[in-house]
Each structure stands twice: as C-alpha cells, then as structure tokens.
Amino acid sequence: MKKSFFPTYSRRLFSAFVVPLLCIVSHTRAQSVVHYADPLIGSEGGGHVFVGACLPFGMVKLGPDMVGHSNSGYRSDSPIEGLSHTHVSGTGGGAKYGNISVMPASGSIDLTDYTSGWNNEKNTPGYFSVQLDKPKVQAELTATHSVGFHRYTFEGNSGHILIEAGHFLFTGSEYGHGPFGEAQQLVGSEIKVLSNTQAEGYVRVRGGWNYGEAYTVYFYAQLNQPASAVGTWKGTEKHAGNRLEYDTGEKTGAWFSFSALKQKQVMVKVGISFVSTNKAKANLQKEINHWDFDKIKTKAEVTWNDALSRIIIEGKKSLKTIFYTGLYHSMLMPVDRTGENPLWKSDKAYYDDYYAIWDTFRTTNPLLLLIMQDRHIAMLESLLDIYKHEGYMPDARSGNSNGRTQGGSNCDILFAEAFLKELEGLDYQLALEAMLKNAEVPPGGNEQQAGRGGLRDYNSIGYVSYDFERSGSRTMEYANCDYAIATLAEGLGKKQIAETYYSKSSNWKNLWRDDYEDRDTKGFIYPRLANGDWIPEYDFMEYGYWPVKFYEGRSWNYSFYVPHDVRALVDRSGGKDLFLKRLDTFFAEGLYDVGNEPDFLTPAWYSYVGEYPQTAQRTHAIMKDNFTTMRDGLPGNDDSGAMSSWYIFHAMGFYPVAGQDVYLVTSPLITHAVMDIGPDKKLEIEVKNASAKNMYVTSMTINGEVWEKAWFQHKDIAQGGKITFTMGSKPSDWGKSIVPPSNSDRQ
C-alpha cells in the first residue's frame, strides 16, 4: 500500500520536466520539485526573505545588497551596491550581516558611488542572476555551504572587481534602546591582496537586532584570471598598488583591475569562515576545486531538490509554488556552523541564527522535526551546547550572540515536543536542567539576552507585574513554557517538578480580569501592578514592540494564548458560546493578525469547542486570502520560515500545537502528499473529493482506521502510513465529538 502510489507519482512529475533537470534525479527517491520554489516570493511587502544563492541551512547566503539596505539586503526599489555573503531571512528589526561584498565596476573607481541600476533578476534555489547597467555586466551567483561563487560577464573589455571587506547592512539605528539602536556597528575590517588573483581579510561587526556582541566574518577570495593592477582602500582613501589594509577600525576594500579581459567572464570564489582567513581558504579548497560555475549551480539545485522533495505534493501549480517556496524558506535558518564556532570547542553541532525561536517553535521546528529529524536533533543539541557553555539557551541568537528574548523561553517548548514525539539521541536531563534555569534563575539586567525577564514577580506573585515591560505577553508565554517543563519533567519521572510546573502553567489566570469588557466581550488578560491592582485604564488597542504591555499584539490576541489549556480558557471566557462569539468578534473586527506569530494557533481554537468546521473555514480562508505567488505573497515577516511553515502545515490539512504531540486537522489544499518522516518511513496523505469548494474534512482514516477526531497525535503517524481525508463542501458533524486535549483534562 505504502509503495503503490510512488511510481505513478514519479512518472507524472517526470513528464513535466525536460533534460536539464534529469541530472538532478540522482537517486530513486528524489522528485523534481525544486523548480516550484520561487525565492522571490516574499521579497517585497513584509516578507523580508533572503534573495540570493545558498544551500539548505547554508553558512553562505550570497545575495545582492541594495542602497538603503533592508533586513535581507535586497530591495526592489534601489540600486545594487554589492553582492555579499551573509544574510538572514524574513526578520524584522535592525538588519544583521551583509558581510564581504563583491561588486563589478568600470572606468575610474569612485568609492563614493559604485552602485548600479539593475534589471531582469532571476532567483532559483542555489542560483541568482541580475543584469547590471553600470557597468554592463551580468552578475550570477551560486554557492556551496561555505563558499560564494560569482560569475560576472562583462560586456566591455575592461573592468574591475571590488571586494569590500568592511561591508555590512545598516538599518535600525532609529529604534531599539541604547546609543546605537538596533543597527550594526563596525568594529573593524582588514584586507590583504595576496596576489593578482587572491585576497583575504575579515570584517568585525557588533549590534543589530539582537544587540549582539562582535562577530567576525573571515574570507579568502580567488579570481579566475590575474588582474593587471590591484589596489586597496581604507575609508574613502584609495591606495593604488597597495596590498594590505590592516585593521584600524575602518572599512577596507581592494580592487582587481582588468585592462584587457582575457575572458569576459570574471569569476570569483569566496570562502567564508567565522574562525579565520585560513579556515576560509580551507573551506574554499574543500568545497570547490575547479572553476565550473554551472557544476556548482547544478549541485546546489540537486541539494535543494533533495531537501524539498522530503515532501512531494500534488495540487494546483500555484499551490505547489507557494508550498515549495515555503519549504525552501523554512530551510534557510538556523545556519549550520559546525566547525565554525569561535567561542568554544565541542563535539556537538553548532547552529547559529536562531532568529527567532519565538517565531519558529510554532511551525518551522515542528516541520523540521517531522521531515528532517537528524537536522532537528543537531539543532537541539546545539542549543544545549550553548546552555552548557554560556549558561542559558537562546530564545534568539545571531552572530554568535544570544539575544533578544521577546517573551517566553521557547526552547522549553522545543524540548518538551521533541521528548513527546520521541526524538532519540538528545540529553533530556540536561534539557530539563536548562529549562529549569530559564524558569528559576532571573537573567536580571540581561533579560533581553536570555532566560525570562520579570521572573522575580512571576515566581513570587504568579504573574509579571507592570513593573516590567511586556508584562502581559510574558506572563502568557511563561505559563505555556511552564507547561512544557511539566510535561518533560513528568516524562523523566520527576513528579514533584512536574506538579509544580503543571500548577504554574495556570498562572495566566492571575492576569485574567473577569470584569473587563471590550466589544461586547467580557474577560481579558489585563496588566496588573505588583500589589495586585489592575493598572489604571489604558488604550486597550495599544500595539507595539518592546516597551509595551503585550508584545506584537494586544490583550485580544494574548487572551487566546493558552495553547496548553484551551478548555480552561473557554471556561474562563464564559463557556462555549461566549468563546465562539469572542472568536467571531476577533476575526470580524480585524483584531486577528495573520502575519504575526501570537495568532498562529487561534483560527484553530474552534476545534477545542467541537466546532471543527469553523476551524476549517477560517484556516482555509486565511490561506486563500493571504498567500500568493506574487513577490509580496507573504502576509508578514517570514521569520526564518515561521510564516511559510504555517502555510505548509495547513495546506497539508493539519497543524501542530507546539510543545504537545498534537496535530489539529484543518483544511487541506493539496490533493495528495508523501512525506519522508524518517529512515524508511513515509507518510502519505490522500485527499478525496478535493476541490476548491470542498473545504471541510467530512471523514478521515489513519492507516485504515476510521478517525472521528479532528486531531491526532504524533504517535498515530510516527511510523508512517497513510492519512485519508474525505472532503465535502458543507460542514458536517465529523470531528465534533472529541475535542483536543487540554491540561484541565488531567484533573
């Protein structure tokens, strides 16, 4: 049964492809899906996705940086100033990275402006190209894990290649706290021209959204043909013929000039390292020992296809495009920097750019857990290793620095979920220790760096008081994180700890103000003073980021945020009818924010009161209305794939309740899917009667068993097998009788 669908599927896909992609299908499993992924979706609007070339979780993310900068480097509305090697994807706040930039130039080198207009950009997984107009050059980029490969095809016979060691993205100085805001600050840079075809150097930068300490990106660059002249610069001073600019805290760069190009294609390979220039060179030599750009480009495509084909779906082309683009965007970060940790030596994997777990724990991580266990285990190991060496697991981390924690200590949720889903090979005892540190040792003045701010209150009076910013949202998240601690502790046989934390997971109730009314709805999470008084009347619709009562949301949003005990939440909201009314008001009044993480789960809350059809209806509409194949096709920051993964799950018809072993059935858009969920384990999803208007699951089986619940557990599908959804155009009674579990069920 499991295998029968496969040849058919395989044939169908193959017929859609022509010769060039045949080489990609190097083993029997891989299907050609890579061409569906369009990295430019989400590049405009609020998506902030990375545009450029990289491998899955690759250290090098080589892409264009436009004048004015942005979080991803890319902007559609301004000239290109360089093509740099390190980026993040989908983030908000101040920009990070944008290091070691390469740019073609012509004529006399003008350090005050070597930007270029551009057009006709193309981006596929592992490949980016763009036509520059000053000089007229086609710029093409591809990458291996640690190496950026540039191919510049000059129209003229002469030109230069500029390498700006000191480049970095600069946005965010206007917001955040401290004298530098959230902007990156240069610490120093260095460049050394080793020969007329080689250079090495580094840039050292601090700051950015996470207020990170200094990180250093080292490089070693190699050109395919010798320059006729070289020179260097520091600041705005050019030094023709010079070959070294050592670090005096300035921006530095070097040029390689070609008076008569032997080949029109000037190629540059740039090895990157966070350890040293020699390590960068070793990385280059190990990963690319030739000048065959197309070979590397193809290899990157194959690698991406291999990763993306962990899920093979059927459905409309636009669906596939959104789906595989989302999958692609879910595999950009965190970055695998094993062997590149300049902070300590370890036999564990090292991942950086958790940016942020506050986002990804909800969707990206459950997705990777499902389809890439080895990767996910390695990431979780790296989090424990960070704890071991730095004292706290991160809630966000970038540039080798923890920071900054937006709310809860959401690593807690990752480990509880991994345990419940029986991920093997992790040191769960150590995880519990690290989680208890989060829950019990206040990070004090470093509360944006790690742990839980306002813990003094939370652990003494049961909520974060108004003495601390983000007191409302923090309390809600801490309660959910405490539930994660309780479940892991229980699983490890630590009953006392489990009871303590199950009890603390009800702390959200301490901020529930029964008598507060808004929009005919009564009972809300409400900020409270340390003495127990509610805070004086305030603008209930206030919305903001750091110095607020609720982070990236309002009381309305967080008054739904009790994923571990929706039953209790329903009770507190006045029972099923009032809860449904609350949900309806929430959506009707535009208080729901599809593009932001705190609301990710809310559209599925209907299922917890036995109204699965409304869950289906809501989630179906959200997918249809907010995700497109356009460049602004994402409804909010992609946040390291958190937004994209939200779609991927829902499109497959189920959605994880992070930290639990529960998936809620929603409304599949696909007609069929096969997922690799482990060695020799495949999960097939068949959607019967699929059509645009058939948005309701009306019956379902798992491995042949008739399934009456609009939810299932990871263990129900952990060994693979088949889920069959049968769809209908009208709500039915299916899925209404047994609601998903809540902590209150335990009592």
Added chain:
Amino acid sequence: MKKSFFPTYSRRLFSAFVVPLLCIVSHTRAQSVVHYADPLIGSEGGGHVFVGACLPFGMVKLGPDMVGHSNSGYRSDSPIEGLSHTHVSGTGGGAKYGNISVMPASGSIDLTDYTSGWNNEKNTPGYFSVQLDKPKVQAELTATHSVGFHRYTFEGNSGHILIEAGHFLFTGSEYGHGPFGEAQQLVGSEIKVLSNTQAEGYVRVRGGWNYGEAYTVYFYAQLNQPASAVGTWKGTEKHAGNRLEYDTGEKTGAWFSFSALKQKQVMVKVGISFVSTNKAKANLQKEINHWDFDKIKTKAEVTWNDALSRIIIEGKKSLKTIFYTGLYHSMLMPVDRTGENPLWKSDKAYYDDYYAIWDTFRTTNPLLLLIMQDRHIAMLESLLDIYKHEGYMPDARSGNSNGRTQGGSNCDILFAEAFLKELEGLDYQLALEAMLKNAEVPPGGNEQQAGRGGLRDYNSIGYVSYDFERSGSRTMEYANCDYAIATLAEGLGKKQIAETYYSKSSNWKNLWRDDYEDRDTKGFIYPRLANGDWIPEYDFMEYGYWPVKFYEGRSWNYSFYVPHDVRALVDRSGGKDLFLKRLDTFFAEGLYDVGNEPDFLTPAWYSYVGEYPQTAQRTHAIMKDNFTTMRDGLPGNDDSGAMSSWYIFHAMGFYPVAGQDVYLVTSPLITHAVMDIGPDKKLEIEVKNASAKNMYVTSMTINGEVWEKAWFQHKDIAQGGKITFTMGSKPSDWGKSIVPPSNSDRQ
C-alpha cells in the same frame, strides 16, 4: 620652597650610579631608581607576581612558563616549557593567558617534551634572562608595549626555535563551578610560516578565573636569520616542511631549524595583537624596526625609571627595594589595550585586566590617582566605555570579558573618589548612571559577571539574605558602594538620589546581630534568612571563597568593614572601649589577615576612636613583619599591585580611605619623599627624627600649617607642597582630638 630640595636630592642619587644608567637620565626630572625594583620579590610564596619583561601597563608581558603552570606562569620548582607573551600579575584562582610561546630546542624535536632545566635567572624592569640547560642556551627577553623581543645565545652550532601558537596556562580546573572549573580551555589556534624568518598565527582561549568568553591573541614573529628548515605541528603530529596549520581546534606550532648557526644569537621579535595578525605585524614594525636588543632593553629601563621616579624616596636600601618593587608591581595592570579592542570601536581608551577592582580600588587605584592622573582618568574612561557597550562596568575583567564579581560593585568607589578628588575630564553623569545600574538592576543569572548579586533582597529587605552565597560580605560591600553613589549624587546636585543612598549605606546594620558573642566580643555581622531570622548556628570560623557566607574572610573581618561610617560601627560595637577591645582581640587572636584585602583598612581603625598611636603601632609592625626583600617577601597575592600599594602608602606615612577624600596618617618608614602628583605639582614629605624606633608621628605640618589631625583630605595636598612629619618613640596626644569623618557626622 618647593624646589629647594631637588638639586640636593638629585646629586645624591647620581653619585650612587655608574655609567650604564646615565643614559637613563634623559631629562632633568628622572632620578635613577629603577634598579631598586626587583621583580622577583613576590615570585615565591603567595605573591604570584609576574616574572619577565614588560613596560608599565604593557600589553606584552613576556616571561617564562614552567611545567605545572601557575597564575603568573613562573614557578621556581619546575623546568621551563616556553617563554610566552601574555600574563597577569599577583592573581589567585585559575590561571589566565600564557599565550604564544617561544622555546629554543636542539637535536631531534620531541613534541612530548621540550622543557628545560634552568638556573641563574635575572629579572629587572623590562628585562629577563635565564640560563637553559637543554639545549645550553642563554635566553634573554625584553619588550616594548606590544612586542616581545627574544635573544637566544646558543652554545652549540645548531638548534631550533619552536613557536607554540596554541600555548596557554592551565590551572584551576579543580575549583570553581561548571564543567571546566576555573581553567582556561583551548578554542583553537593557527600558525602560518610565511618565510624562513617569519610566522604568524593566533590562539583562541576561553575560561580562566573570570569564566571569560573566548579571547584571541594574534602574533607576527620575525627571526634575525633564515632557518635552514621549517615545519609545523598540530596536536602531537609533526609536519616537516609544512607551512600552514589552519584552525581545527587543536594546538599548533612551528619550528625554525638552524643546522649551522651564522650567529650564535638567534633573535626573535614577536608582535602581539588582540585584533589580527596584520595588526600584530604593524605593532612590531612600529615599535621595533631594528635588531638592537640592548637598545630596547635600555629603552624599557628608561621607561620604567620614568614611571617609578614619580616618587623619589629616601630611606634604607631594603626599604627602597621593597618600595620600588611595590611601585613596579602596581604598574603592571590593568593593561593598556587602546586600539586593541576587538569588541567595539571607540575614541576612548581601552584597558583590560582589571584583575580585580575588588582588590585595587583600595590601594592601587588611589595610588595611581595620586601620581598618574592621566593614566587613571584613561582607566576610568575605559570602565565607562565598557558600561556603555556592555551594560555593566566590571568588578573584574580579563581577556575582554567582565567577571567575576567577588562582592560589591567597586567601580562605584573609584568614581566617587575621583569626583571628590576633583579628577577632571570624566563624564560623572554617565558614571552615576552606571553606578545606579549596579545598584538597581540585578544581573540575575550573570551575577558573577557584573553588577550586584542578591540585589533582589538587598533592595527589598535591606540585606542580602542567606538565599544567596556570600550574603554577609556582599551586604557589607554594597553598603559601602551605596555610600559612594550617595557622595557622587550629592556632588552632582542630585539630592534625592543622594539621600536614598546615604540611607542605604546603613544597610550593614540590618545584618548586625547584637546578641552574638565570640571571644568575649559581642555584636557581629551575621547571616540572615530572607524572613528576618538569623541563620541557625554555624561554624563561626568558616573560611572560604565562593560558596560561603563571607568572601575571603569571616564575620570577624567584615564586622569591621564599614569604611564610610566607622563612628556608627563603634557605637554599634558598644562604644570606644569595647571597640578597642574588639580590635585588640582581632589582632591578638590571629584573625587579622595581612595578606587579604578585606582587612586592609582595619589596622587604622584606632584613629577613628582617637587612638592614632595604636594605628601607628599596628601598621608599623605589619610592614616590618610581613614585607621583605626576599622572593616570598609579600604576605599574600599581590593582586595587581593591591598588596604592594598598601605598603607604598603606609611607608610614606599615610593611607587612603578608598572612595573618600581622606588619607589617614600612619607611620612613615621613609625619611623623605617627593611625588609627582600632576603637571608641575610636587608633594614633598619630610620625616623629621626618623629612626627605627620612632614610629609615632608626634607633630605634623602641611604646607607650613600646624596639623593636629591624624588625617587629611586630598584637597589639603592636591596642589602639592610639603608635609612634615615629626617622629617620636613614644605615643603622644597628637592626632587624638579630631577623628576622621564618618557618615554619621552628617546627621
């Protein structure tokens, strides 16, 4: 008047010198005193002073590392394993630094043992030499600020120079917390042989006493003659002929072999940097552009003489030896690393290796404030710059990392004192902000890194409860630091803050247990639970370091530690007579620890109850009994000169009450002194009737004014002038009538 003594003094000193030192006296001010300093005093016993060659506050501290290691690298009881470039001086706990080691060798290179027996070591300021016996080589070292200069005179005609990039000192794994204890851990190292006379590379190390994050020491080395063969190693694997070992997390090194030495003297110059190898090379080229070892040696001597002659004393030769050695040891740390900060860019000075301010705020800092204002201002600026970029000023810092705070936030005291002593050019508003951060924002889980641990208690119940370790000593130090905050706030016109902190400075009373009795003495600082109960009976003589009630002391020691309000302390102790009895018991029962900082002030407490003669007697005896010209001539860890500076002040007849503008008159050992206390400001001290038995000041004048108090303020001498002490062999009534100020006097 001010100038009259000078020519006489100068002539007398000159006559004691012969030709080689004449060249040192390059300007009129300098007197030749450098030869009195003996860096080997304190090298045995508990002194832990640095042995080797360096400049005042120099980045390079080039000295021998012996097998088994030690805090300073040096040990008298084991073979030399290398001569490395970075060290600290006088510290306890786990060792730090010991980076980039050079060692001569002969025969076949044995990586498992290239140590050598040694004898006949010599150490003068800026110069170290030792005779090695395997191979037979005379090793000589001198240094500039950033460069180590090695001269190896081989007896044979062949040999090798080994450069171990990966070297570091390793002690302390057995104590401290966490999996690595207080020991340093290798992160990685790299070496590249650039030619047969050049190499570069780095070592990256973390940990050590302060649990520091990774720091990187880069080097560039140059040899005076080309090797006939080179090779490298990684771990224990030798790679003959190889020229690069890139960083894979192992120890690396390189050898330079000389089959037929052209010159018997193989010289090596090693530039050091904390930024990059190219910066290390630039440092080398800037500081030493020749091969004249003796010229650099002489320059170092001149520099040291210039620094040491800030105070010219007269007295017995042994006194001068102890005195100038102490002055030398007070000018080793912190290290001036301006231009070498890899963490941020700034126009402020950058000093590292505050190791620790907990020690030096008491003596070294007041000394530098007195005789080297520019240096002291730069150091304080660097502390503010650390606050600005990292969020907290350090109480200790090494390897570019704050940590670890032993008790109070003693930077507070430095700034209050600087303000009171009218040190200009500092941003005192920023200082107050940083001090209030210490006092008000708990560092939480990072409480050993910065700020004040247990602040939750201290700011709510008025003392650090037994929930926190070191609760007794922390409370006492916080109260003293709060006094510092109050005085600065008052000076800046912030009355409300001043009143709050004057009030908090009485918090020590909250731990005073009136009914506790020991050794016929009643009333002690006693650990208390958060609920207000005294802790159950415990071993009152318990002594220890981190997980204790009192840090490096006992209740006895800290029950005297109220420097800002001795009057209140006397009252609480039952009045003058009982306080005197308490002091007598303290000394008689051996509870006083001359070698440790918490007791530094106690011997002078007699003056606060009008018993100056007993202050004189005690301090005189302590100097005589505990400081010698022997190698074990220091009574405890020198702690970055804190111990030495204690002696220097007392030997001059006065001692600072840190954080206040008060100096207590004690018992001068010198017969005469002239101090440079600022541009064109000299303070002369004349001691009349000086003799071994005349230990009591019986009368005194300041600038001709008859002085009845056994204390004076900085403003009394800030413009220079002359103090005259007249000595007698018997206690008199001089100095008894007006006791030094206490906070209680304000009321």
